[in-house]
Amino acid sequence: MTERTEPTASFRIEPAAESNRKVGSADDLATERFQRAIDACHDGGGGTVTVSSGEYVLGTVQLRSDVTLRLEAGSRLLPAESKSAYVDRHVGPDGERPFVLAEGVENGAIVGDGTIDGRGTEIMDMDEPIRQHSGESDGHPLVSNAPHRARQGDAYLERSGTLDEWPVAKPSFRPGPMLHFVDCEGVSIRDVTLRDMPAWTLSFDDCADVDVRGVTIRNHMRIPNCDGIAIGNSRNVRIADCAIESCDDAITLVSHADRERDCERVTVTNCTLASSACAIKFGSETSGDIRHCTFDNCVVHGSNRGLGIQHRDGGTIENVLFSNITVATHLRPGPWWGKAEPIYVTSVPRDEDTDLGAVRNIRFTNIAADAENGALVYGHADSTLERIRLDSISLSIDGSRHAAAVGGNVDLQPTAVMAPIYEDAISGIHFERVTDVELCDVTLEWADDVPAYFAHGVRCVDVDELVIDGVTGRQAQLGSPESGDGDETNGDEADAAGPAAIVLEGTTRSTIRNCRAAPGTERFLSTSGSADDRLFATNDLTDATIPIEGDSEHSTVGNVPPL
DSSP: OOOOOOOOEEEEEOOOOGGGOOTTSGGGBOHHHHHHHHHHHHHTTOEEEEEOSEEEEESOEEOOTTEEEEEOTTEEEEEOSOGGGSOSSSOOTTSOBOSEEEESOBSOEEEESOEEEOOHHHHSEEEEEOOOOTTOOTTSTTSSSSOOBOTTGGGTTOTTSOOTTSOEEOOSOOBOOSEEEESOEEEEEESOEEESOSSOOEEEESOEEEEEESOEEEOOTTSTTOOSEEEESOEEEEEESOEEEESSOSEEEEEOTTSSSOEEEEEEESOEEEESSEEEEEEEEESSOEEEEEEEEEEEEEESEEEEEEEOSSOOEEEEEEEEEEEEEOOOOSSOSOOSOSEEEEEOOSSTTOOOOEEEEEEEEEEEEEESSOEEEEEOTTOEEEEEEEEEEEEEEOOOTTHHHHOSEEEOOSOSSSOSEEEOOBOSEEEESOEEEEEEEEEEEEOTTOOTTBOOSEEEESOEEEEEEEEEEOOSSTTOOOOOOOOSSOOOHHHHHOOOSEEEESOEEEEEESOEEOTTEEEEEEEESOBSOOEEESOBOTTEEEEEEESOOOEEESOBSOO
16 A cells, blocks of 8 residues: 655745736736646645735636645735636626636645635626626516515515615626635635625535635625525535625525535534625525534624525425524615524425425524514425424514515515515514424513514414423514504414414414413414314413413413413
8 A cells, every 4th residue: 555645845926026017917917827836736746835925816726636725914816807817617697707716626725814805896886786686587676586575565676765785786797606616525714814705705516524614704795696605515514613794695505406415414613694695594506405414603693684494496404403593683675585584494396397395303492583573484385394493592573774665574585486575464483384393492572663564473374283382472562453464375363363472373283381471462372273282281371461362272271370
């Protein structure tokens, strides 16, 4: 057996002399110098290419196996403006081209204290609002796949108002993904700063054994598609100690059925995340499977949506754990996907031809959230959405200065089988068409004077096998105003009677125990059309005006006051 020797080659790249530089011209690009050094290092058995302090403008640079690209403090890599500076492979939906590209690389790394600056605010049309999403029909601009039925009607996404919080427009060309790893194994990104990206930042496609540690990503919060870390069909991915701010999803996991690997065994720990889309998102590309993922000890702040599963295709998402996370979400005006949901799990067919897969074994535990919307767990009639746990959840809901413009809507983008956005009365926590739900040790608090479209505390629609254990809360509005808000999918009696702390509609095999009505509760439990009710026990209903209303057949025992 031949003993493997450790890579020892070492190369250094220095800035070009100022007298030889013609800024903005082809002669100013450092692409060839970088590529020669990387190739020579690889050919010599591997080692380190060190980039000295200074500024370097590049087209596509290709990383090689056994090569570490080390960016010294003060080094700054910037993308060239011309499309001709980039390779014509891995072209994006709007013609994007990769900046740093690794194909089939083993044991490659980008490390150090330097910066990759994507020049996004120079490249994008920052003074123009987004014109259209990729591949979108002119018949429903800026709403994915089908026309909306928003509460605001024709005024929803009206361009005559202020647009300074909308995503900005795309130019005729922009580079991206900025760091793109395809079919790689044993790759590492450590300590570098990635900022102001015009498109996807770190992208791993069909990779294995990926390590991302101590990376800082600071992108502009209005540049679309500048996701922080995109994980596609990759396994054994470890992300730790990172700080990510991005307009699009901070960390996103996707899986395509036609790739070699599923997406599995992903761990994310000790990260701070902010996003104008979703801080942690599964989907929406879910034709392949995603499984065995954990997210722990993270902080989500300043985000549009917090923790999200956006299942739209034939793959299965299973065995996912979110734990020990604080979340703060804010409603944003304009054509963003998401409506400030702190927790979001939806399984909806992408189109009429979709054979929808399953979502199962999803657990949220020890989550503390301040939000401007409720949590949503929603399954379409064709979905298999089962074994969902919310345990040790503290949720505080407030109003938003953008409530009139975009609030009071359920956002199921992307889908063409129903309205992607539709008006509904909003609950603090909403489950619909789910099997095997446990909601344990949950505190739900409402700010004073939340918008009128907020209604129930916890609402369960067509849920089979339901346990609600240790929930404290009330309905949204003090004084229990009659709900005049329309509900596209459920013309239910509970809404007609008025909001409640807990609403069950068409549920089966439900147990409610150890709960407490918060001060100001009008109706604690309201039921309609439920079957095989089990137990309503040891609940503190002292502060509820009406303990139970509707057709409940639960066995009651040990409640205070007695029922």
